[in-house]
Amino acid sequence: MTAGGTVAVAVVGVFAELLRRQNATLSEVRDQVSNTHDTNLRDDLDAVMFRIDRVIDNQGRHGEALERHSDDITALRVEIAHERRERLSVEDRLDDHIASFIP
Known part of the structure; x- marks a missing residue:
């Protein structure tokens, strides 16, 4: 594996972690705003x-x-x-x- 490939995998990993955290935050906000209300x-x-x-x-x-x-x-x-x-x-x-x- 080349250095460029390693950097690309690291960037993808960091990007995936940021998306996971953002999704968790958005889910938390959605729960507080909509809850189970109709x-x-x-x-x-x-x-x-x-x-x-x-x-x-x-x-x-x-x-x-x-x-x-x-x-x-x-x-x-x-x-x-x-x-x-x-x-x-x-x-x-x-x-x-x-x-x-x-x-």
């Missing part, structure tokens, strides 16, 4: 992103509803405080009226 990974990601966008939109509406509820509760507190003041005022006047009849 659908395309990109389609799955698009569906997840759509759902996340819907959740974010709903959170905004939820925040608006909470703000309206807070405003309603504040208004109720103001009305209750007003009703309490009026009730106490009537109670004081009634006590004074009753006291005027007691000798």
Whole structure:
């Protein structure tokens, strides 16, 4: 065997090893991307992103509803405080009226 033949065999051997390693790497990537899914990974990601966008939109509406509820509760507190003041005022006047009849 000549030196050129030896070099050619070595180059073919190195090339075959590089192809084997690349094939192993590609198989590993394919397993991580496709696994056993029946659908395309990109389609799955698009569906997840759509759902996340819907959740974010709903959170905004939820925040608006909470703000309206807070405003309603504040208004109720103001009305209750007003009703309490009026009730106490009537109670004081009634006590004074009753006291005027007691000798």
